[in-house]
Amino acid sequence: MRIELVRRPQHSALFSALSPFIALGLTLVAGAIMFSLLGKNPVDALYYYFIDPLTGIWDPGNRWQLHELAIKAAPLILIAVGLSVCFLSNNWNIGAEGQFIAGAVAGSFIPVLFPDFQTWATLPLMLIFGMAGGAAYAAIPAFLKVKFNTNEILTSLMLVYVAQLFNDWLVRGIWRNPEGMSFPGTIRFNEYAILPQIWPDAGRAHWGFVFALVAAVAVWFMLSKMLKGFEVKVLGQSPRAGRFAGFSSAKMVFFVFLLAGALAGLAGICEVAGPIEHLNEKISIGYGFTAIIVAFLGRLNPLGIVAAGLILALTYLGGESAQIALGVSDKAVRAFQGMLLFFVLACDTLIHYRIRIVGALATKAGEATQNA
Amino acid sequence: MSADGNGANLLEVRGLTKIFGALKACDAVDLTIRKGEIHALLGENGAGKSTLVKMLFGSLEPYSGEIIWNGQAVRITSPGVAKKLGIGMVFQHFSLFEALSAAENIALSLDDQTPISTIAAKAKAVSYSYGLPLDPYSLVGDLSVGERQRIEIIRCLLQTPELIILDEPTSVLTPQEADKLFETLERLRSEGKSILYISHRLEEVKRMCDAATVMRHGKVVGHTDPRKETAASLARMMVGSEVHAVVRAPVEGIEKAEPLLEIKNLSRKPATPFSMALRNISLSVRAGEVVGIAGVAGNGQGEFFEAVSGEVKQPDAGTIRIRGKDAGRVDITGRRLLGAAFVPEERLGHGAAPRMTLSENLFLSRYATDRKAFVGAGGLVKESAIDSATQRIVQEMDVRKSARNPEAASLSGGNLQKFIIGRELDRRPAVLVVNQPTWGVDAGAAAKIRQSLIELARSGSAVLVISQDLDELFEISDAIAVMHNGELSKPLPRAEATLEKIGLLMGGAEPGHVEHPLEAV
Numbered sequence A: 001m002r003i004e005l006v007r008r009p010q011h012s013a014l015f016s017a018l019s020p021f022i023a024l025g026l027t028l029v030a031g032a033i034m035f036s037l038l039g040k041n042p043v044d045a046l047y048y049y050f051i052d053p054l055t056g057i058w059d060p061g062n063r064w065q066l067h068e069l070a071i072k073a074a075p076l077i078l079i080a081v082g083l084s085v086c087f088l089s090n091n092w093n094i095g096a097e098g099q100f101i102a103g104a105v106a107g108s109f110i111p112v113l114f115p116d117f118q119t120w121a122t123l124p125l126m127l128i129f130g131m132a133g134g135a136a137y138a139a140i141p142a143f144l145k146v147k148f149n150t151n152e153i154l155t156s157l158m159l160v161y162v163a164q165l166f167n168d169w170l171v172r173g174i175w176r177n178p179e180g181m182s183f184p185g186t187i188r189f190n191e192y193a194i195l196p197q198i199w200p201d202a203g204r205a206h207w208g209f210v211f212a213l214v215a216a217v218a219v220w221f222m223l224s225k226m227l228k229g230f231e232v233k234v235l236g237q238s239p240r241a242g243r244f245a246g247f248s249s250a251k252m253v254f255f256v257f258l259l260a261g262a263l264a265g266l267a268g269i270c271e272v273a274g275p276i277e278h279l280n281e282k283i284s285i286g287y288g289f290t291a292i293i294v295a296f297l298g299r300l301n302p303l304g305i306v307a308a309g310l311i312l313a314l315t316y317l318g319g320e321s322a323q324i325a326l327g328v329s330d331k332a333v334r335a336f337q338g339m340l341l342f343f344v345l346a347c348d349t350l351i352h353y354r355i356r357i358v359g360a361l362a363t364k365a366g367e368a369t370q371n372a
Numbered sequence B: 001m002s003a004d005g006n007g008a009n010l011l012e013v014r015g016l017t018k019i020f021g022a023l024k025a026c027d028a029v030d031l032t033i034r035k036g037e038i039h040a041l042l043g044e045n046g047a048g049k050s051t052l053v054k055m056l057f058g059s060l061e062p063y064s065g066e067i068i069w070n071g072q073a074v075r076i077t078s079p080g081v082a083k084k085l086g087i088g089m090v091f092q093h094f095s096l097f098e099a100l101s102a103a104e105n106i107a108l109s110l111d112d113q114t115p116i117s118t119i120a121a122k123a124k125a126v127s128y129s130y131g132l133p134l135d136p137y138s139l140v141g142d143l144s145v146g147e148r149q150r151i152e153i154i155r156c157l158l159q160t161p162e163l164i165i166l167d168e169p170t171s172v173l174t175p176q177e178a179d180k181l182f183e184t185l186e187r188l189r190s191e192g193k194s195i196l197y198i199s200h201r202l203e204e205v206k207r208m209c210d211a212a213t214v215m216r217h218g219k220v221v222g223h224t225d226p227r228k229e230t231a232a233s234l235a236r237m238m239v240g241s242e243v244h245a246v247v248r249a250p251v252e253g254i255e256k257a258e259p260l261l262e263i264k265n266l267s268r269k270p271a272t273p274f275s276m277a278l279r280n281i282s283l284s285v286r287a288g289e290v291v292g293i294a295g296v297a298g299n300g301q302g303e304f305f306e307a308v309s310g311e312v313k314q315p316d317a318g319t320i321r322i323r324g325k326d327a328g329r330v331d332i333t334g335r336r337l338l339g340a341a342f343v344p345e346e347r348l349g350h351g352a353a354p355r356m357t358l359s360e361n362l363f364l365s366r367y368a369t370d371r372k373a374f375v376g377a378g379g380l381v382k383e384s385a386i387d388s389a390t391q392r393i394v395q396e397m398d399v400r401k402s403a404r405n406p407e408a409a410s411l412s413g414g415n416l417q418k419f420i421i422g423r424e425l426d427r428r429p430a431v432l433v434v435n436q437p438t439w440g441v442d443a444g445a446a447a448k449i450r451q452s453l454i455e456l457a458r459s460g461s462a463v464l465v466i467s468q469d470l471d472e473l474f475e476i477s478d479a480i481a482v483m484h485n486g487e488l489s490k491p492l493p494r495a496e497a498t499l500e501k502i503g504l505l506m507g508g509a510e511p512g513h514v515e516h517p518l519e520a521v
Helices: A013-037 A042-054 A064-088 A095-114 A122-148 A152-172 A208-225 A227-238 A241-245 A249-276 A287-297 A300-328 A331-352 A361-372 B049-056 B078-087 B102-110 B116-129 B144-156 B176-189 B203-206 B231-239 B301-309 B330-339 B358-366 B383-397 B413-425 B443-458 B470-476 B499-508
Strands: A001-007 A352-358 B007-022 B024-032 B039-041 B063-069 B073-076 B087-090 B161-166 B194-198 B213-218 B219-224 B259-268 B278-286 B288-296 B318-320 B340-343 B429-436 B464-468 B479-484
Touching: A013 A042, A013 A300, A013 A331, A013 B231, A042 A064, A042 A300, A042 B203, A064 A095, A064 A208, A064 A227, A064 A249, A064 A287, A064 A300, A095 A122, A095 A152, A095 A249, A095 A287, A122 A249, A208 A227, A208 A249, A208 A300, A227 A241, A227 B358, A241 A249, A241 B330, A241 B358, A249 A287, A287 A300, A287 A331, A300 A331, A300 B340, A331 A352, A331 B443, B007 B049, B024 B039, B024 B049, B024 B194, B024 B213, B024 B219, B039 B049, B039 B176, B039 B231, B039 B413, B049 B102, B049 B161, B049 B194, B078 B087, B087 B144, B102 B116, B102 B144, B144 B176, B176 B194, B176 B203, B176 B499, B194 B203, B203 B231, B213 B231, B213 B330, B219 B231, B259 B301, B259 B429, B259 B464, B278 B301, B278 B464, B288 B443, B288 B470, B288 B499, B301 B340, B301 B429, B301 B464, B330 B340, B358 B413, B383 B413, B413 B429, B413 B443, B429 B443, B443 B470, B464 B470, B470 B499, B479 B499
Parallel strands: B039 B194, B039 B213, B087 B161, B161 B194, B288 B464, B288 B479, B340 B429, B429 B464
Antiparallel strands: A001 A352, B007 B024, B007 B063, B063 B073, B213 B219, B259 B278, B259 B318
16 A cells, blocks of 8 residues: 555645645644653643633633734734745745844834934834835845845845844844843833834734734735736746746845835834833744744735734743643744644645555456456 | 568557546557567557557556567566567657767666677667667767767667667657658668657658557557558548648738848857857748748757747847837837737746636736736736636637636646637737747647638738747748758748758758759758
């Protein structure tokens, strides 16, 4: 008996829709195995990961968990929406983490260096600076790819470490809060430089989540209804056909990197101007990398990415609650996320291939016809 | 000549079946090859010829059925087994390393550790005794396609096979090279060897083969003696219905018509070490005419198409003129807007994006020229307009498909080509440049495509057709030029062009000296 993959004549709409769910299911099974190997009760562990953070959501007096979920989901969705455009056009931007930090740093420029500039324009300017910073940082691997044909996976990834160390140097060095008791971090932003909360009475979710939803809908509209989205897909699927159509792949590289960089930069400045309220050395908990999983789990569809972003935000919250309740290492979250990406990519095979099990039975049938 | 005396069956195939998913690629195929016979295997693309041959050569395993070799039932599980039995194969697409010599390439396919010098000596002996002269120490990269095929044949002969399978051997040869090949095949037959000859060129099958098996849709539809058939009756067996001959009415006064596509001194350096430089190509195509460009594959046709289409621009604006306007420095979209349309050689991945639907593939080449119809304010795509245009083309060109708007990759080659050509014809372009319009397309679809190209020209457009298929060019062209080694000969008017003249030019006779009588060959 052996298992064969048989190419489908058309891609399967059924499995396009099912594959993320199959992947989630397989991740849960593999996660349960992982927890039992760690000596924890797998049912408890999964409860704390996926159910506990959601309890109380429907209780009107206790909506803060939902807000925490939105806080974690906002950067994931913003970044993943940009990455989906990159990945669809066959540009492998792995450096969103760096673009996130670049946006946070560029946007913090105003409140850190000009703390007395306090007008209604402060926050919009910060957001614009953040987007510009992320886009400019993403332009580096784009330029290197177009000009020198370098591999953007490597350059964008390496620039993550440059951005992390640069930020680290800033918050420990020239931007450090003189009254911060030598802790790394800038001064607290003034009130005009803080991103407001959507519904302050219920929880601390900020406008970044709204930006994420707007970005998802806008990019979905571009990808599915507009000429530009068509161009992205053609160049991604079939570069030579794209050239035949008259599309420029060099311009496309810049377009997708700048778009993804701007969205990652926006996520970065929203994070520091929102929940953190100042720039420090650990502004990201790996959002830029987790967003890659979000993008694929959402099938590179911005609307799917909203759902996927909420699911991965849940693993962050669940990781915390499992750590508190069961003493599971917080590294287990990363393992979880890694397994999820693995299963998502594996399940995507089912969209273009079907599995056929060639058993002893088929061979026998063959022989029977042969004898007949 | 006739090998009837040999009589005994070398190979018998009974009820051979191969199933791929839901498709029966070969359905209970019977085939008998006698000793000392040239046996033709005829059929359109997708009829199951390649699948059958692959089962005989051991690269595919049959689902059911039996193979009897020299009176004994055998199982051919791998090409190695086939070689041991005495079955050799010359593939349509060569598997040679360009940077190695002919002898080294031959050595690679032999299992034992024979020194190169011995192989070279053997290869040389075999090559001369069969009239296939070849220097075993020459680099494959320097050889012509015909010479490369000789290496493949000699490699096959060195294993002293009883049965030699040739897959479309003449599709890459000039007529003169093909004649040489036929002599070799006749020589092999007279030695009692058998040949399974796969071809869709009916004239050469009639001329050489002792028996023919015709396949259609995976089934054998007939065993026949091709010498007693006509080309038309063989074609009918292959296609299953009457193939309409292409009608080409000659045009009057074409010399006075205005040239719509002008190419002046087009040169291009090779883009990669293995691509061809273009040298000083000049050509003009007038309104109302079809000009054909013949040539053996790999002589610069692909590079020429890229330069004319604008996928690669020229430094000098006047090099390409479309409808009297300089277009050399304009990209492919700009050239389309000037009224030109293009159909590249490769359908999947170049002319069409394989995993996109037909309507998306229509949009692919026409989003700029039909911007008013297909794109609304703010870059919004008008899907319903594109969809109705798609269905119009599908009807016009009789494209057969499984769903209303399927992915391009799910169509058969012929149907996709009809769609791609139809997509451009639907625009009524003033200039149409087509590379290999009917490559790998079944006879019925090919006839439809050829007729539509002629009709486009007769309605006042200029049509430039690049093709390796000489029969096709003779059928549709008003003038034929030949591309060889990156150079283009002067176009010969159809009335003056003969197979011999064109063949000599394809083999590299001086361009520009075609007026000299060459019929002597």
